[in-house]
Amino acid sequence: MVFSLKNEITLYFYKKKFELIQSIPSPDVGIIIPIYNNLHVFEKAHPYLKEVLLLCVDTNIKVTLVDDGSRDSKKVEAFAKANNYNYLLISPNKGKGNAIREAAKSIDYEYFIFTDADIPFSVKTMTLLIKTITEKKFNFIIGDRSLEESSYFFKIPVKRNILSKVFTFIVNKFISYGLNDTQCGIKGFKTSLFNEISEKTKTNRFTFDAEIIHIAKKNNIPIKRIPVDLRDNQNESSVRLINDSFIMFFDLIKIKTRSIFGMYQIKQ
Numbered sequence: 001m002v003f004s005l006k007n008e009i010t011l012y013f014y015k016k017k018f019e020l021i022q023s024i025p026s027p028d029v030g031i032i033i034p035i036y037n038n039l040h041v042f043e044k045a046h047p048y049l050k051e052v053l054l055l056c057v058d059t060n061i062k063v064t065l066v067d068d069g070s071r072d073s074k075k076v077e078a079f080a081k082a083n084n085y086n087y088l089l090i091s092p093n094k095g096k097g098n099a100i101r102e103a104a105k106s107i108d109y110e111y112f113i114f115t116d117a118d119i120p121f122s123v124k125t126m127t128l129l130i131k132t133i134t135e136k137k138f139n140f141i142i143g144d145r146s147l148e149e150s151s152y153f154f155k156i157p158v159k160r161n162i163l164s165k166v167f168t169f170i171v172n173k174f175i176s177y178g179l180n181d182t183q184c185g186i187k188g189f190k191t192s193l194f195n196e197i198s199e200k201t202k203t204n205r206f207t208f209d210a211e212i213i214h215i216a217k218k219n220n221i222p223i224k225r226i227p228v229d230l231r232d233n234q235n236e237s238s239v240r241l242i243n244d245s246f247i248m249f250f251d252l253i254k255i256k257t258r259s260i261f262g263m264y265q266i267k268q
Contacts (some may be wrong), residue, residue: 004018029130030112030191035100036068038117039076045119047230052126059134062086069093097208101198104191105157113141113188121186122229129188129226138224139190139217146180149227163245170249174256175214182210184228193221196266202258207251214255214258215264 031049035042042065053061064086067076073089080087088103100114111133115121125143131142144150168180176182183206197215201208216223258264 028062028109028111029056029134030107030109031061031063032066032100032103032107032112032114033063033111033117034066034068034096034103035070035076035117036093036099037070037072039070039072039079040136041116042119043079045117048119048123049126051218052124052130055123055127056130058139059130059160060109061126061130062107062109064088064103064107066099068096068099095205097201097206097211098204099199100208104189104194104198107191109191111188112191112194113186115186119195120201120230122231125186125226125228129186132224132226136224138188138222139193140221141169141188141224141226142179142181142213143184143186143228144179144181144225145184145228147225149226151229162177167245167248170252175210175252176236177217179217179223179225181225182213184209186228199263200266203255205247205249205251207248207255210252211255214259215266218259218264219266 024034032234033042033049049063053063062085063083063090065080067073067087067089069089069091070228073091077087077089079085103114104112111176113126113129113133114195115126116244119126121143123166129141129143132138144212167183171182172178172180194212197212201211203211213223
């Protein structure tokens, strides 16, 4: 009789604990993926994203495909619908930065992350970012390939590597103030904070990442860095080596000029 009563009490408390866990709202996280004439690349990498969603089943995640004016927009929309993803069309094409900025305005999730269509980072890296932003409540997180714990699986071509190092040196010295990797293609944010920052941004393409980091630094917003693992996917970069390099360096000059004139102050 005593044993039976003890079991009933134990079961009662387990039931209450389960009900309490169920009553706690799961964090809302959006995953934003810009698509521009590369749906075939995303389709190939899609299984990795699906694995991330399965591993983070305790988190309420919604994927948004941002179609940045692709030629095959109907196919992108159909793919999003077939997988129960949000779809946002932006036309004409204005660049990755603009696509992410507009997508962040369209979601009502507390947090979001963005990454590239080829899902270049391992499942481990993506789940780490999601857990870091939801469980530890960091509001601005960036992947950093320069951290000791980060790893690569392929070499960067010599010319691209040289330009990358020159770009990194300039950004580190004048824009990011010590952060070595502004261009890593995976970042996470509290949505409301990101929208405050992005209202001050002017760049639409590749230097968008450097600009939002610069604004965060100027306003003393803490930035959490996490190590990343790059998958062994040697997809061709969308950066045009010569043309885009000139555009990126010119954008950096404009970012620094705006900063000098106090155009990056935000209210917190």
